[in-house]
Amino acid sequence: MVIPLKPLSRAKSRLSDTAADGVRPGLALAFAQDTVAAAVSCTAVADVVVVTDDELAARELAALGARIVPDAPGSGLNAALAHGAAVVREKRPRTPVAALNADLPALRPAELAVVLGAAAEFSRAFLADAAQLGTTLLAAGPDGELRPEFGVDSRSRHRTSGARELELAGVDSVRQDVDTGDDLRAALALGVGPYTAATSAGLLIPGP
Ligand SMILES: Nc1nc2c(ncn2[C@@H]2O[C@H](COP(=O)(O)OP(=O)(O)OP(=O)(O)O)[C@@H](O)[C@H]2O)c(=O)[nH]1
Numbered sequence: 001m002v003i004p005l006k007p008l009s010r011a012k013s014r015l016s017d018t019a020a021d022g023v024r025p026g027l028a029l030a031f032a033q034d035t036v037a038a039a040v041s042c043t044a045v046a047d048v049v050v051v052t053d054d055e056l057a058a059r060e061l062a063a064l065g066a067r068i069v070p071d072a073p074g075s076g077l078n079a080a081l082a083h084g085a086a087v088v089r090e091k092r093p094r095t096p097v098a099a100l101n102a103d104l105p106a107l108r109p110a111e112l113a114v115v116l117g118a119a120a121e122f123s124r125a126f127l128a129d130a131a132q133l134g135t136t137l138l139a140a141g142p143d144g145e146l147r148p149e150f151g152v153d154s155r156s157r158h159r160t161s162g163a164r165e166l167e168l169a170g171v172d173s174v175r176q177d178v179d180t181g182d183d184l185r186a187a188l189a190l191g192v193g194p195y196t197a198a199t200s201a202g203l204l205i206p207g208p
């Protein structure tokens with residue numbers, strides 16, 4: 001499992017309606033901690049690699065069992081994911097590999113296992129996010145390459161690139177990434193992990 005994380009100081013700019021500048025880095029870290037803790041606990045995941053140059057995040061996520069890989073020389077999310085996948089396959093050349101967003105604070109290990117089990121039927125497969133526009137998980141089988149195309153409207157790009165979209169019900173915790181205040185409210189309603197619960201306590205989340 002490859003999880004990308006950019007420097008916390010630059011993270012979660014779309015949460016500015018909910019969390020002040022001084023709060024967002026801690027929230028982004030908490031989301032990542034809950035995401036990594038759930039991925040490490042998932043029986044279908046052998047190895048969690050976090051690609052990041054952020055020293056605090058590296059320390060905290062390594063303490064949860066993740067292996068830390070410095071960011072790729074090239075810039076951007078997809079370069080980071082491809083780099084992380086290459087590092088994973090240096091040790092296990094034909095292992096299935098998956099990319100997972102670092103902002104899934106409600107992630108359940110059992111639901112992640114269901115998604116990975118479904119993805120194993122295809123050489124390359126992905127799960128759309130709750131908004132049905134983006135992607136939260138992209139997986140490649142033993143003979144497949146990730147070829148990540150994360151970013152705006154990535155659901156359609158991953159589909160166009162030939163990856164199979166996983167049509168799964170009952171895996172909301174793997175779909176609910178947190179970019180905005182509405183996303184955070186939805187994740188809290190699902191039930192978030194302890195790091196996000198502690199860090200988001202007392203936040204006034206705008207909206208209904
Ligand atoms: N390692 C690494 N991770 C990245 C990079 N760019 C984005 N990410 C991560 O990829 C995921 C999606 O990134 P973004 O949506 O661009 O950033 P974000 O912090 O989630 O939110 P915004 O600032 O609101 O866009 C997050 O987990 C980011 O931390 C990068 O260049 N390197």
Ligand SMILES: C=C(OP(=O)(O)O)C(=O)O
Pocket residue numbers: 077101103129133134135136149150151152153154155177179
């Ligand atoms: C990068 C993605 O997620 P987000 O920007 O919403 O975090 C994506 O959906 O491809």
